[in-house]
Amino acid sequence: MFPEDIQTLAAEVIDAAVRKGVRVATAESCTGGLVAAALTAVPGSSAVLDRGFVTYSNAAKASMIGVDAAVIAADGAVSEGVARAMAEGAVAHSDADLAVSITGVAGPGGGSVEKPVGLVHFAAHDAAGTVHRVERFSDLGRDQVRLASVRVALGLLLQKVGG
Numbered sequence: 812m813f814p815e816d817i818q819t820l821a822a823e824v825i826d827a828a829v830r831k832g833v834r835v836a837t838a839e840s841c842t843g844g845l846v847a848a849a850l851t852a853v854p855g856s857s858a859v860l861d862r863g864f865v866t867y868s869n870a871a872k873a874s875m876i877g878v879d880a881a882v883i884a885a886d887g888a889v890s891e892g893v894a895r896a897m898a899e900g901a902v903a904h905s906d907a908d909l910a911v912s913i914t915g916v917a918g919p920g921g922g923s924v925e926k927p928v929g930l931v932h933f934a935a936h937d938a939a940g941t942v943h944r945v946e947r948f949s950d951l952g953r954d955q956v957r958l959a960s961v962r963v964a965l966g967l968l969l970q971k972v973g974g
Contacts, residue, residue: 836901842960847862893914927947
């Protein structure tokens with residue numbers, strides 16, 4: 812279902828999280844649940860994945876994982892502040908120890924000069940804190956922006972788990 816490199820990364824996340832006893836949640840916007848899908852494609856993932864939040868709308872970000880509407884209004888949905896709040900909210904609203912979040916502009920429309928198509932913000936949050944990463948995937952097309960985002964998100968999870 813997923814390209815081999817994504818399958819490998821997802822399996823590495825699951826293996827590392829099982830070894831460390833870490834539960835994971837996802838909070839996804841532009842990827843629409845693809846990170847959770849990649850994780851659940853791995854046998855044994857039920858020992859690791861607590862839940863996935865698909866928070867495509869601003870209202871969903873606020874009601875499902877507690878992203879403050881003021882943060883969305885101030886920075887926009889595609890921003891560092893919202894990515895951080897999504898990851899922190901996913902941990903707070905789940906039984907997970909660690910969460911990764913993704914919010915971006917996958918395209919082909921919806922971009923602006925300040926936030927072009929391909930701009931994606933990521934965050935990963937656990938008890939040690941929150942890390943943020945931003946990527947600019949230009950000229951990839953919607954599907955490839957989304958798959959590239961899954962790769963980055965899985966890599967952040969692996970980094971946080973320490974695998």
